[in-house]
Amino acid sequence: xxxxxxxxxxxxxxxxxxxQENKMNITVYETSESGHQLTEISSFSTSTHPSSLQINQxxxxxxxxxxxxxxxxxxASLLNQLGGENREKILRAxxxxxxxxxxxxxxxxxxxxxxxSNYSYSPVENDIxxxxxxxxxxxxxxxxxxxxxxxxxxxxFRLFASPWTAAPWMKDNNSWVGGxxxxxxxxxxxxxxxxxxxxxxxxxxxxxxxxxxxxxxxNGNNWESMIFSPEEMTNFVQKHLSxxxxxxxxxxxxxxxxxxxxxxxxxxVDAMYKNESTAKHFDGTAIHWYESTYDFFPKALQYxxxxxxxxxxxxxxxxxxxxxxxxKNDAWYWKKEATDWGYKWREEEKKYLHPKxxxxxxxxxxxxxxxxxxxxxxxxxxxxxxxxxxxxxKKNWCIAPVIVDPEKDEVYFTPLYYVMAHFSKFIRPxxxxxxxxxxxxxxxxxxxxxxxxxxxxxxxxxxxNEKSYTLExxxxxxxxxxGPQALQTVVIx
Numbered sequence: 001x002x003x004x005x006x007x008x009x010x011x012x013x014x015x016x017x018x019x020q021e022n023k024m025n026i027t028v029y030e031t032s033e034s035g036h037q038l039t040e041i042s043s044f045s046t047s048t049h050p051s052s053l054q055i056n057q058x059x060x061x062x063x064x065x066x067x068x069x070x071x072x073x074x075x076a077s078l079l080n081q082l083g084g085e086n087r088e089k090i091l092r093a094x095x096x097x098x099x100x101x102x103x104x105x106x107x108x109x110x111x112x113x114x115x116x117s118n119y120s121y122s123p124v125e126n127d128i129x130x131x132x133x134x135x136x137x138x139x140x141x142x143x144x145x146x147x148x149x150x151x152x153x154x155x156x157f158r159l160f161a162s163p164w165t166a167a168p169w170m171k172d173n174n175s176w177v178g179g180x181x182x183x184x185x186x187x188x189x190x191x192x193x194x195x196x197x198x199x200x201x202x203x204x205x206x207x208x209x210x211x212x213x214x215x216x217x218x219n220g221n222n223w224e225s226m227i228f229s230p231e232e233m234t235n236f237v238q239k240h241l242s243x244x245x246x247x248x249x250x251x252x253x254x255x256x257x258x259x260x261x262x263x264x265x266x267x268x269v270d271a272m273y274k275n276e277s278t279a280k281h282f283d284g285t286a287i288h289w290y291e292s293t294y295d296f297f298p299k300a301l302q303y304x305x306x307x308x309x310x311x312x313x314x315x316x317x318x319x320x321x322x323x324x325x326x327x328k329n330d331a332w333y334w335k336k337e338a339t340d341w342g343y344k345w346r347e348e349e350k351k352y353l354h355p356k357x358x359x360x361x362x363x364x365x366x367x368x369x370x371x372x373x374x375x376x377x378x379x380x381x382x383x384x385x386x387x388x389x390x391x392x393x394k395k396n397w398c399i400a401p402v403i404v405d406p407e408k409d410e411v412y413f414t415p416l417y418y419v420m421a422h423f424s425k426f427i428r429p430x431x432x433x434x435x436x437x438x439x440x441x442x443x444x445x446x447x448x449x450x451x452x453x454x455x456x457x458x459x460x461x462x463x464x465n466e467k468s469y470t471l472e473x474x475x476x477x478x479x480x481x482x483g484p485q486a487l488q489t490v491v492i493x
Contacts, residue, residue, distance in 0.1 A: 025493045026471075026478055029426075031418040032486035033334040033360075038418045038425075045481040047468030051440035055447050055457065055473040059435035062305075064448060065314060065377035066104025066158060067424035069094065069401070071149070074114035074391050075384040076141035081406035090402055090411060091145070094383055095153040100421035102157055103429045104377050105149075106316055107142065109163040109196055111176075112214070113223035113396045114382055118176045120167035121196065128188050135199045143203050150205070155428075158208035161196065162259060162286075162316070164215075164224035171226065178221040180228070186236055190244035197250060209254025211286045211316060212237055217260050223394040230271035233257060234278050242281040259286035259316055262297035269307040284312025287375075289366055290321065292353035293340050296369035305374035314377035315370055320359045320399035320416070324389045327403060333359045333415040334485050359399065363419045364444070364460040364487050371423075371433055371446040380420060422489045426456040443467060443482075455492040461485065 030036040079087045093099040111119045124132040135143070146159070165171070166181055166189055173179030181189055197207045216228035228236070237255060245253055258268040265287060273279040285304050291297065304313055322341045326332040335358055342354035367378050382400040389397030401417035404410065431448040436457070438445045444460040461467050461482045468481045471490060482488050 024473075024476055026476075027491045027493075028480060028488055029422065029491070030482070030486055030488045031360075031415060031422060032483050033331070034483055034486070035330070036483075036486070037413075037415070038421055044479065045466060045468065047479070047481065050468035050470045050479050051443065052437070053439075053443075053445055053457065053459070053469050053471050054437040055455065055471070056435040056437065057449060057455070057473065060432040060449070061435065062313075062374050062376045062433050064427055064429055064431040064433065065312060066102075066429045067378050067420065067427065068102035068104040068106075068157060069380040069383040069420070070106040070108075070317070071142060071146050071159075072108060072112065072114040072382050073116055073138075073142055075382050075400070076145040077116060077391060078384050078386055078404050078406055079145055080141055082404060082411070083409045086404070086409055086411050087148075090384060090404075091148055091152055093402070093413065093417070095149045095157070097154050100417070100424045101155060101428075102149075102153070102424050103155065104314075104379055105157050105159050106379050107146065107159060107161050108214070109161045109192075109210075110165060110167070111137075111224055111393075112164040113219075113394045114390075114392050114398075116391055117393055118224065121199075122167050122170075122188075122192060125167075125169040128185075130188065130191055130195055133192070133195045133199070135196070135203075139203075143200075143205065146205055147203070158429075159205065160209040160211065160254065160256070160316075161207055162211040162214045163192075163226075165226040166192070176224050178218055178225055178227065180232075181226055181236075186240045187244070189236075190240040193241060194244055194248045194250060197253065207253065209256060209283065211256045211259040212241065213259060214317075215260045215288070216258070217264075223396060230258075230268045233268075234271045234274070237272075238278055238281045254283040254312065255281065256284045256286040256312060256314060256316070257282045259288070261288050261291035262300045263291040265297070265300040266303050269304045273308045273311075279308065282308075282311065284308070284314060286314050286316040289315065289318040290341065293338075293342075293355060293357040293362060294365070295353060296366050296373070298369065298373045301370065301373040301375060312377065313375050314379065315366075315375055316377075316379050317381050318363075318366065318379075319381035320362070322397070323399050324397050325385065325387060325399045325403045325414070327387050327405075328412050330415050334361075336361075338362075360415050360419055360485075360487070361462050363416055364422075365462070367419075367423055368444045368446045368458060368460055371448075376433075378423065380416075419487060422458055422487055426450075426489045426491055427458075428452075431456070440467065440469065443469065455490075457490040457492070459488045459490065461487075 170185040171179040385400040430451040
């Protein structure tokens with residue numbers, strides 16, 4: 001009797017699972033060169049030979065930290081110049097549930113290239129105890145932007161901060177650009193991080209964590225920078241920053257090391273995670289994408305994960321760099337006409353890494369490639385820039401997902417905004433990236449299971465031909481077509 005009951009229960013369980021899976025709702029959203037902008041679609045072409053995308057929900061990989069962009073003085077100052085309706089429209093587009101619902105964001109400590117000028121929170125020379133520390137430079141623009149985003153965001157978002165440089169008086173070259181932090185100011189610089197957290201908390205803003213230094217290799221001595229070697233950064237964190245935060249009751253703050261391009265990542269994680277005495281002071285690794293316009297460096301990402309499998313691996317900065325924005329011309333963002341910093345200036349043997357590229361393709365490829373190689377968070381750079389690609393005191397022009405004309409109070413949501421939303425809106429913090437068996441090498445695919453048990457599958461067709469695929473999840477099978485040059489998110493509830 002007992003065996004019969006168990007068999008009956010097993011049958012009922014299987015039947016219930018089958019019934020549940022066949023009641024699943026599937027919604028497909030598409031952004032495409034043909035004009036879709038996160039558009040819900042329900043009509044699909046038929047194909048006699050669709051490829052297969054099998055979702056293996058039992059193989060869980062990394063846990064998602066979030067997706068988002070950066071609060072910069074450039075973006076905040078532009079919002080201040082817009083009318084109230086457009087300001088709110090942009091912030092809601094990024095942080096509201098009906099928008100991209102960003103869940104992870106970055107900001108800068110002291111000035112950066114996307115500031116209006118050079119400034120530091122510690123302007124008084126030889127102020128070792130930082131008695132004159134002040135964030136007054138942020139109170140007119142940056143802080144109001146962050147606080148408004150916090151008020152809009154129903155789910156909330158994590159905010160981490162990155163310094164580009166210490167004040168010149170703390171450095172060996174007494175300059176905003178290049179140079180190293182003098183060892184005699186290591187404790188002062190560690191105190192700077194702690195005071196920053198307190199100052200922002202007093203404004204109603206909680207800091208989740210830090211990257212230790214933006215681009216510690218430097219940036220060719222072009223704008224705010226401060227050089228660390230892997231060993232120097234590890235020493236600073238191990239013996240100064242981490243102990244100071246712990247002493248001040250801030251041991252829960254996240255510390256991310258490195259924070260530059262993926263080529264050369266190996267030597268940094270080797271130093272950071274050399275042994276338990278160094279590794280315990282780092283919560284993860286931060287990376288950028290600027291080394292190449294087409295290679296997302298999967299081997300380096302895998303190496304970093306294997307070196308520290310239980311720590312964060314977060315992409316903290318990316319943008320279409322060295323370009324002036326193209327205004328209200330969606331087609332350009334799908335064409336291979338953009339060039340990056342290395343297109344003209346990279347050494348000859350590495351120029352192949354910097355061909356002309358389509359901005360949409362680069363974003364979609366990189367985010368999917370990162371998620372398929374253990375990256376758990378992906379953060380864009382400026383949220384808002386003007387038609388020139390600034391403001392930027394160094395005239396280091398770039399493109400943001402949202403471009404504005406403050407003189408005419410006009411806003412342009414580029415296709416890059418919708419690409420970011422395909423991930424940030426539908427793959428939520430705490431989601432598990434799950435394995436996908438993809439039989440079509442011309443489609444890029446990633447998938448995740450959200451904390452609410454919904455599934456999000458992102459499919460990218462970079463090619464010029466329409467594709468069809470059969471999505472399989474347990475007993476569920478659905479054949480879907482995707483147009484040429486299109487990005488889809490399939491949501492399964």
